[in-house]
Amino acid sequence: MVKVTVCGAAGGIGQPLSLMFKLNPYVTTLALYDVVNVPGVGKDLSHIDTDTKLESYLPENDGLEKALTGSDLVIIPAGVPRKPGMTRDDLFAINAGIIRDLANGIAQFAPSAFVLVISNPVNSTVPIVAEILKKNNVFNPQKLFGVTTLDCVRANTFVAELSKDKEASAFDTRVLGGHSGETIVPVFSQSAPEVYKELSDEQKAALVHRVQFGGDEVVKAKNGAGSATLSMAYAGYKLGHALLAAINDTPNIIESTFVYLKDSKIKGAAEAFKYINEKLKDSDSSDVDFFALPVVLSSNGIEEIKWDILEKVDAKETELLKIATGQLSKNIAKGTAFIAGN
Ligand SMILES: NC(=O)C1=CN([C@@H]2O[C@H](COP(=O)(O)OP(=O)(O)OC[C@H]3O[C@@H](n4cnc5c(N)ncnc54)[C@H](O)[C@@H]3O)[C@@H](O)[C@H]2O)C=CC1
Ligand SMILES: O=C([O-])CC(=O)C(=O)O
Numbered sequence: 001m002v003k004v005t006v007c008g009a010a011g012g013i014g015q016p017l018s019l020m021f022k023l024n025p026y027v028t029t030l031a032l033y034d035v036v037n038v039p040g041v042g043k044d045l046s047h048i049d050t051d052t053k054l055e056s057y058l059p060e061n062d063g064l065e066k067a068l069t070g071s072d073l074v075i076i077p078a079g080v081p082r083k084p085g086m087t088r089d090d091l092f093a094i095n096a097g098i099i100r101d102l103a104n105g106i107a108q109f110a111p112s113a114f115v116l117v118i119s120n121p122v123n124s125t126v127p128i129v130a131e132i133l134k135k136n137n138v139f140n141p142q143k144l145f146g147v148t149t150l151d152c153v154r155a156n157t158f159v160a161e162l163s164k165d166k167e168a169s170a171f172d173t174r175v176l177g178g179h180s181g182e183t184i185v186p187v188f189s190q191s192a193p194e195v196y197k198e199l200s201d202e203q204k205a206a207l208v209h210r211v212q213f214g215g216d217e218v219v220k221a222k223n224g225a226g227s228a229t230l231s232m233a234y235a236g237y238k239l240g241h242a243l244l245a246a247i248n249d250t251p252n253i254i255e256s257t258f259v260y261l262k263d264s265k266i267k268g269a270a271e272a273f274k275y276i277n278e279k280l281k282d283s284d285s286s287d288v289d290f291f292a293l294p295v296v297l298s299s300n301g302i303e304e305i306k307w308d309i310l311e312k313v314d315a316k317e318t319e320l321l322k323i324a325t326g327q328l329s330k331n332i333a334k335g336t337a338f339i340a341g342n
Helices: 014-022 038-046 063-068 088-109 122-135 149-162 193-198 201-212 214-222 230-247 269-279 315-340
Strands: 003-007 029-033 053-057 073-076 114-117 144-146 175-177 184-186 253-260 290-298 301-305
Touching: 003 014, 003 063, 014 029, 014 038, 014 230, 029 038, 029 063, 038 053, 053 063, 063 088, 073 088, 073 230, 088 114, 088 122, 088 315, 114 122, 114 230, 122 144, 122 253, 122 290, 122 315, 144 253, 149 175, 149 184, 149 193, 149 201, 149 214, 149 230, 149 253, 175 315, 184 201, 184 315, 201 214, 230 253, 230 290, 253 301, 269 290, 269 301, 290 315
Parallel strands: 003 029, 003 073, 029 053, 073 114, 114 144
Antiparallel strands: 175 184, 175 290, 253 290, 290 301
């Protein structure tokens, strides 16, 4: 029996993401929550002849409580998307409060659920969720995931375009750091070595830049009508499905996610925290408490952090990681301070 809750289910990401979970055989109940339009989305999906039971809730009549109670996995694509000319950080003013309120609901009604945060700016919204869960004494770092899967998906697609003989599905690129611009660091030296070795320095730089700013490509092409929704729904589903498979005892699944490190008991967290903060960050900027890294999944959630990839990356990638930590420490501190100041 697995209940999945999608918060922001009537949105551009929420709808296709909910469709995919309606088709997932692990899911017995799918609860949709949104502040608008969700009864229609829920009714529509409920006609699909898969066995997953559909529930949909607006905020009135304790909707959030009902959507979250008994939930095993909560996925959050709630909040506003970018328009051309905006950075992800420009979304903080609106989305931080939305995420705080949803996190308070999770702390109260689904304190032991796995939580996947899609809403931007991920580098700050994930720290917001962690702070709320900590305040309520229900924080378990094994169960909190910042969704950076779309960066990996893009990296696989873009590197395949440069490969002579391999399709996108042949790649499993690791992307480290965070989820915005220069905080996104694909490490092709570790995951696509054959293709990577053949590229010139200019080609390597262009490939990395394309992954870092892939979101902008979509924002520009949509021309005011939002940001990535369909590729994001796919990516969110990919991580969610991997987690459901791990919960159901499929061994050795590795996915990348923006994971909490500081004071965490997860295997590899202390080593990751030390390496990032001592070797990749200026001593005068605040701690980088979260970082996107490959993790091994189990029925407990994040079982192990594969931090040693940080030691293996090449000199140029190390330089990029150092640039990433500067921005990331500010983004994380901003999220944490938002809750400390509330
Ligand atoms: N992590 C990632 O890689 C990516 C993250 N995103 C982010 O995902 C978020 C959602 O994007 P879209 O689906 O395109 O936006 P959208 O505007 O189409 O949908 C957002 C939905 O959230 C709902 N919502 C607003 N406040 C809410 C609340 N308090 N509780 C529940 N639902 C609420 C809205 O009613 C709407 O249905 C944005 O912040 C966007 O930047 C988008 C793409 C990739
Ligand atoms: O670019 C955006 O604002 C949405 C996003 O995070 C992405 O597509 O990577």
